[in-house]
Amino acid sequence: MSQDADLAGTTSEASLARTRARSLEIEAAIETDASRFRVLTGDRPTGALHLGHYFGTLQNRVVLQNKGVETWVLVADYQVITDRDGVGEIRQRVLGLLADYLAAGIDPERSTIFNHSAVPGLNQLMLPFLSLVTESELHRNPTVKAELEASGGRAMSGLLLTYPVHQAADILFCKANIVPVGKDQVPHLEQARVIAQRFDKRYGRVEKDRPVFRRPEALLSEAQSVLGTDGTKMSKSRGNTIELGMDADTTAKILRRAVTDSNRHITYDPALRPEVSNLLLIASLCTGEAPEAIAERIGDGGGGALKAVVTEAVNEHFAPIRARRAELIADEGYLLDVLRRGNERANEVADQTLTEVRQAMQMIY
Incomplete structure (x- = not known):
């Protein structure tokens, strides 16, 4: 099955099996030479992290970082407004999330922690990327479908509809080649792969053997899911x-x-x-x-x-x-300095990627 076919909805069992097998190969390769990999991961700052986050994702990020994988951690502040009317106490939540990361072992000297709203080049990639996907593909994305079904008839925002494309920009702007995901998130990664493939095909970089974007691959999480104290999903x-x-x-x-x-x-x-x-x-x-x-x-x-x-x-x-x-x-100045340094690094990379995109599109004037 082609990558485009997989975007019809949920990932097929055959495709998932291939993804799982490739994920095991990547894990083995990390043990051999972690420097070959750059990982992109992150969270929306909608509230404090809990045990489910820690055992489900955060602990594994520290493991990857400590093995020598170049780790990029996104505080996805713009994605807070995909499904709500406002951001609320966003500043406090961003700083709280940053404190959670650092306390759990994310090292700002070895990992880049940054936030959406401070990296214009990342968000500008949304424009060319949106030209590479169709409305029907976006509507078939499992997360978008689930949000629409749960909306109770409320109109979907344009940002929520294009949420998978924004995630693709998150992954591709920094040239990440692995993304830790659960099996339900594989379609988001496939969307990013398809966008990278279509961009290079449309703008002629594949034939020159100089693709702008690496093809990101899934590092499937096998972490056991921790339920809430009432026996339902922790939320x-x-x-x-x-x-x-x-x-x-x-x-x-x-x-x-x-x-x-x-x-x-x-x-x-x-x-x-x-x-x-x-x-x-x-x-x-x-x-x-x-x-x-x-x-x-x-x-x-x-x-x-x-x-x-x-x-x-x-x-x-x-x-x-x-x-x-x-x-x-208690040390807000330090937290802000960590975020400032991470954003500086993210902007350097985003601007370089945006320059490569403009060159490929012949938009350098």
Whole structure:
């Protein structure tokens, strides 16, 4: 199946299998020579990061950085307004997100942290990129389709419709060649690959063996999904999260309200006991001990003993991260300096890429 065909909706199983196999090859190549790779990743600053973010993506970014992969981390402030009327307390959220990154181990001396609104060249790429995709392709993107279905009849903004193209600009402006994604995000990456391919085909760089853009590839995340304390998807809007910056007492209070079940004997059974198993998984991720072993150790202690074990594990694991985060939040000048330096680097690269794009399009006057 061609890349364009995959954009018809969800990624086919055959395509996903190829992506997974290639992802394993990339992981092996990173171990051999990490300097070959540049990764682009990031978050929308819609609120504080929580355990789901940490174990799902943030921890892996630190691993890649420490292995020597050139890491670019985007604070996607413009994408906050894709599906809402305003940005709210955006400045505080951006600084909080930056503090989360640094406290978790992102090193600004080895990684570039930047934000959308400070990099005009990145956003200017949207114009030529939009000429390379059709409206029907955008409507078929799974994220756009899901947002439209969930809108309750509310008109979709132009920015939300073109969200996949903005993501392509994020990836392509810095010439990233790997992007950590879950399987549901693969269509976004395929959109970026198609845009890169179409740009080079239309403006003649492939024939000269000098493509403007590298073809980014997926680094599939196999991280286990952490549910919220109520057993549903962890979400700030549901109030079921444990934030990275929460103190130990607040964490304990939230976990005391966590949903379990009536069976006092604790077992790890994600299919039949999802809430209990999720708490065991959290303790496992924090301690490195297998969830089955934790369950066996608790035995007939019931939900109270389970929650006590999870609380201790979470608070012990995150204590140094929380202490460092508190120091960072108290030093706004340092946070702003980190972002300034990252934005300077991002602008240098964006301007260079934009120059190459203009040259390819014969728009140098």
